[in-house]
Amino acid sequence: MPFEAAVEALAALLGDRLSRSEAERRLHGQNETWFPETPPDAVAWPISTEEVSKILAICHAYRMPVVAWGTGTSLEGHALAVKGGLSLDLGRMDKVLEVRPEDMLAVVQPGVTREALNADLRATGLFFPVDPGANASLGGMAATRASGTTTVRYGSMRDNVAALEVVLADGTVIRTGSGARKSAAGYDLTALMLGSEGTLGIITELTLRLHGQPEAVSSAVCAFESFEAAVETVQMTIQMGIPMARIEFVDEQVARMFNAANGTELPEKPHLMIEFHGSEQAVAEQSERFGEVVAEMGGADFAWATTTEDRNRLWKMRHGAYPACLAARPGCMGLVTDICVPISRLAEAVAETRADIAEAGLQGPILGHVGDGNFHAILLLDRDDAEELARAKTVAGRLAERALRLGGTVTGEHGVGLGKRGYMEAEHGVGWQVMGAIKTALDPLGILNPGKLIPGAETDA
Amino acid sequence: MPFEAAVEALAALLGDRLSRSEAERRLHGQNETWFPETPPDAVAWPISTEEVSKILAICHAYRMPVVAWGTGTSLEGHALAVKGGLSLDLGRMDKVLEVRPEDMLAVVQPGVTREALNADLRATGLFFPVDPGANASLGGMAATRASGTTTVRYGSMRDNVAALEVVLADGTVIRTGSGARKSAAGYDLTALMLGSEGTLGIITELTLRLHGQPEAVSSAVCAFESFEAAVETVQMTIQMGIPMARIEFVDEQVARMFNAANGTELPEKPHLMIEFHGSEQAVAEQSERFGEVVAEMGGADFAWATTTEDRNRLWKMRHGAYPACLAARPGCMGLVTDICVPISRLAEAVAETRADIAEAGLQGPILGHVGDGNFHAILLLDRDDAEELARAKTVAGRLAERALRLGGTVTGEHGVGLGKRGYMEAEHGVGWQVMGAIKTALDPLGILNPGKLIPGAETDA
Known part of the structure; x- marks a missing residue:
């Protein structure tokens, strides 16, 4: 068995919180999308920073790869142990350690999920806004610089993490950031760790920025005759400075799949789902002004979700989009693209993508922030159809090229993982080598999530 | 002469845009505050990225230190060539290269000042919000992760730089970020460069996020009987979720110095200066709610600046606070502290600081974001009184300790430079060594702004 001595040392430290069982290894070798199953050599469930530090010291000594595992909901294969080694499952470090309402901060362990945190916060009048599709762990969301439907208003993980505790490759524990709202005290190590995907360190504690639950909330959904009209509505709304808390697009295919999954009766047309947050008066004014833009753009079937239940149903439907789409083709797997372009190029990016998907003879509903x-x-995609996967990869490749041609990025929020590593050089040029130099400086033995993100040994993906 | 061969190679490249004159060297050896004059060996004025790249290649080959120079308005001695070498004055790279209103972005060279950019933007309905006291260069503001009076609403340089072009130590040019509003494509090199103070690379181009000029603006100034009441007013306003665009505190001494400098008649009491941005209706509502808080906290002399002229006068007075304070003691120099603490600890931080300053027998007006x-x-401080400077340093040291004890940072916005380097280890612990490792990875010869920010050879400061 590979890494036998390391695994024995880990077992001595962790007892039954270290497993070599086939079942656990396979469970931690799975992923949400098309990447092949890749079981690690062992799985560990630490319960404290101190344990994570000791685990990394052992792995470092034996040069055993360590790949952090949150909820396994990555869409880019981030948590797959492509070079073998240890899957470090942080799911048992799931405590909300402190809520500081007066500073609008919460201190959490990495295994706390975004929904668990918000359930915990309910009585405080505060909430944590970042909401990727999955009920992901906050550690995983930080490691991938995740965002969600409210990023247009509240920002992504980049904007909502004040401080981190991180265990480095050799077991050293560092703290980055503070509880202050800003700082100019040297390199922004917090920002560096956010989006480093477990290649620079293991996040063991997060200090998160909270926001006041808005006094009033108003949500709506409305249909458009064309996706161009929907996108133009978004552009006009931004230009007018109407402060949206959420603005989501789904195309006619997604509308159909929503109906099938949720028993709704949305017209099978492109839709926008929008939300405003503020005082009663501000929300009323914003809703009215937005309604005027929609009317001007020929939007129809405009329905305000006036009750909390209706609103929750709306956003639950939106968060359930991925499984709803997968359900439209029973047994299929998904390859989810994730480009982000300057707003002025959004309409052409979507148009070209729709044409590409149609030309490739693929089924590809489109939705987005x-x-x-x-x-x-x-x-x-059909799991057993390699040719179809190849066609899908070609489409995804053209999407990535399109993103860069239009001045954007190949991944707006899902991260690099395995799926986007092949585009890093195109996106960053020599900057990718700089990332490699930073990686080497912090993890010279390359034990942290090897085969991901930075230049170096190729993966099988 | 030190670095003679390097200077000759630079002169061959730059002609009369390279100077060894005593006058220029002394001009680039000055600083805004108490650090001693430190002339570089030569001064260069590049006019293009290509030239900066060639200059760095030469300096790299000869191991000649390179220290970027913007407007020389740093309060921490950032731009002083403490190890000698070249002062790289980016003042002639002062073009606004592109304004993209539809994406709310502007592309600028590093020598453009914040006021020059906003003058250029006036017709577009957009503005760039970050406003440190000085009319600093945007390259310098990025390099020091600057902020200002509007950071409470629009964020600091951390939040308002979308992309950078950076020349690395050996002359390699990289581009970080993109025109997309967000990205999860690997390490956040943009964030790493912001606040790196010229120790990792020279910023030669910035893509900045712009904001829509608000439809309505409302500013006010009001006096309080105690600084505690003023601070509590701020805390309550935040708790109530009233979205402030600016909220500035000045103590009774600053009010007196404002009056002397501007011919105003502010009561000699602690004041808040506030501004709201939004629609007419939203601003009216916010102003009304804030007025209620102020009344509850016993605020008085509440005056709304209703005309654009009045507003401009108010904020010009605020931005002129530093010279106004210096003018209160003719011929003096300033030592400006800059701590930032969690909001809940602000009142005690200010109270302890006031007591400290009084006890040390110093004159120290207080103001802040x-x-x-x-x-x-x-x-x-008296320029010629070493004993007074020593007392001031002791007070500043206790302020730094206080910031850390209260969970904050030793520098909210002025940066590390020479003045705060001595506190880096206390603030970051082992994280400071991580900064050093990153520095070594990107600038192994240590030519970029040596003696600053990261661990290593000590400076004279």
């Missing part, structure tokens, strides 16, 4: 210029095509 | 928890004491 259009207020950020970020959209996803969910390519629905 | 209280919505961020950031405040400055401007210690007014």
